[in-house]
Amino acid sequence: MRKLQLRLQLSRAKHRSLTGHSRMARRFASLVPFYEYDDSRFFRADAAPDEIAAARRAGFVRLAAVFAERFQKTADLTAEIAGGVSDLQFTSRNRVPFQFSGYVRRHLKPGAFVESSSGVTITDLDGNRLYDVTGSYGVNVFGYDFYKECIARGSERVRELGPVLGAYHPVTAYNVRRLLQISGLDEISFHMSGTEAVMQAVRLARYHTRRTHLVRFCGAYHGWWGDVQPGVGNPLAARETYTLKDMDEASLRVLRSRRDIACVLVNPLQALHPNASAPGDSTLIDSGRKAHFDRAAYAAWLRALRAVCSARGIVLIFDEVFVGFRIAPGGAQEYFGVRADMVTYGKTVAGGLPVGVLCGLAQYMRRFREDRPADICFARGTFNAHPYVMGTMHEFLQRIDTDAVRALYHGLDDVWNTRAQALNERMAAAQLPVRVANLSTIWTVYYTGASRYNWMFQYYLRAAGIALSWVGTGRLIFSLNYTEADFAAVAGRIVAAAEEMRRDGWWWSAPQLTNKSIRRRVLREMIQARWASAGRPATSPMGSISSPRIK
Numbered sequence: 001m002r003k004l005q006l007r008l009q010l011s012r013a014k015h016r017s018l019t020g021h022s023r024m025a026r027r028f029a030s031l032v033p034f035y036e037y038d039d040s041r042f043f044r045a046d047a048a049p050d051e052i053a054a055a056r057r058a059g060f061v062r063l064a065a066v067f068a069e070r071f072q073k074t075a076d077l078t079a080e081i082a083g084g085v086s087d088l089q090f091t092s093r094n095r096v097p098f099q100f101s102g103y104v105r106r107h108l109k110p111g112a113f114v115e116s117s118s119g120v121t122i123t124d125l126d127g128n129r130l131y132d133v134t135g136s137y138g139v140n141v142f143g144y145d146f147y148k149e150c151i152a153r154g155s156e157r158v159r160e161l162g163p164v165l166g167a168y169h170p171v172t173a174y175n176v177r178r179l180l181q182i183s184g185l186d187e188i189s190f191h192m193s194g195t196e197a198v199m200q201a202v203r204l205a206r207y208h209t210r211r212t213h214l215v216r217f218c219g220a221y222h223g224w225w226g227d228v229q230p231g232v233g234n235p236l237a238a239r240e241t242y243t244l245k246d247m248d249e250a251s252l253r254v255l256r257s258r259r260d261i262a263c264v265l266v267n268p269l270q271a272l273h274p275n276a277s278a279p280g281d282s283t284l285i286d287s288g289r290k291a292h293f294d295r296a297a298y299a300a301w302l303r304a305l306r307a308v309c310s311a312r313g314i315v316l317i318f319d320e321v322f323v324g325f326r327i328a329p330g331g332a333q334e335y336f337g338v339r340a341d342m343v344t345y346g347k348t349v350a351g352g353l354p355v356g357v358l359c360g361l362a363q364y365m366r367r368f369r370e371d372r373p374a375d376i377c378f379a380r381g382t383f384n385a386h387p388y389v390m391g392t393m394h395e396f397l398q399r400i401d402t403d404a405v406r407a408l409y410h411g412l413d414d415v416w417n418t419r420a421q422a423l424n425e426r427m428a429a430a431q432l433p434v435r436v437a438n439l440s441t442i443w444t445v446y447y448t449g450a451s452r453y454n455w456m457f458q459y460y461l462r463a464a465g466i467a468l469s470w471v472g473t474g475r476l477i478f479s480l481n482y483t484e485a486d487f488a489a490v491a492g493r494i495v496a497a498a499e500e501m502r503r504d505g506w507w508w509s510a511p512q513l514t515n516k517s518i519r520r521r522v523l524r525e526m527i528q529a530r531w532a533s534a535g536r537p538a539t540s541p542m543g544s545i546s547s548p549r550i551k
């Protein structure tokens, strides 16, 4: 009976979306057939009338000409290596929904190379200066020049030691002291990536609690290690992971009653879109993307988690690889006013070089048991605490204490909330179907009218001189050094790009076009494509997947 009750409780704590059901999501993903739109269907996947399709085509041709001329060198060099770089192939395929991807890749080639950075801009091989909102995956908190200085000065500090590993360079002592102060925790370990820091946190939590399972919340990213990525993307099911509903009492009930939970992993960035995966344009098939940040509600949720974890001896881990140092000098712990048992940092904290850091309470960080010398918790890494990483980290940690950097944090949320609101007001006044939601400097674009073409916006933004990462409009990351003038320039370009996209007919609307009707249509297409390929082998003798085209 108790087993059944626990099972039911677990089911109730799962989010109803596929994101909440890892196994089902993986199964569903394996069933989605490949098909793509041909030249005519590409422009009227929403059954728009001929004149709208013609306007879209004209806009697309113009945009393609702009791309071909403006990004030529950058695109050429990218094409030269793309066949040999799996990462590039993956990201370029997954910029937009797969039905459109092939056509887009053939005609709109932004390229993957950048030559230099300065202020809030980057410059590509063709000499285009673009406003950077990629944020370098979140690394760039204080502006690229800040990191260039960290790297230059930090490297200078450790040059005499060079690449000696195992022994520490003396700058490491300062880094340890400072990071323990900032985190408010007792011990630290250095790693080479955020993924590794999370792995180590979970491994230690399992070791000390002698329990098996980790809890993560629906949609949260914690790196690409198998146990924290149980759904699509991981060929194996993660058996010792519970994916629970974020901000939901049902999840607290699970934490209160199960005895196999070692730790709870929280990525505070989820506060912007609880229970949804990081928004990327490859899944932007309609306008269903939603985002809204409620600081007080999320802080209350963290307090509730803190209480239940303390009561049940579960290790509460804040994964601050993304938000650490970005939302407050003391990261999410300070920002939300809740303390964790372990905190992971990464991205920005090594001043621009690769790193992962784990800080934790002594009772959870120890890798051995005094009374059981052979029962250890092993973790090493050749490059951990690399002198150059420690050197730039030292610069970073010193510089964030300067008045100039401290000043960047003053009124931070007010500044960015006001900017987001002003942009939304401009969009609303111009009757454009685009809005933004933000958690401080981390923004996401969402769309207010049903459309199949929102992902096109990333290309209009690019043409307007704004550099986005490969996830497109799902994530805009600003650095704190964006001045009012810089932001005004970007906001102006965003509005102009949206106006141009509207002029080209991509946001055509009709009463019958709703998010629901779009999703239905896509589902029908998928079923049709599966039927079309049924009877044929899924793989040709050469091993390539058959690809019916939808006319």
Ligand SMILES: Cc1ncc(COP(=O)(O)O)c(C=O)c1O
Pocket: 137, 192, 193, 194, 195, 196, 198, 221, 222, 223, 224, 267, 319, 320, 321, 322, 346, 347, 355, 356
């Ligand atoms: C919250 C969080 N945890 C972990 C990671 C993984 O870090 P890395 O890419 O350095 O392995 C990321 C990366 O985006 C992240 O955002």
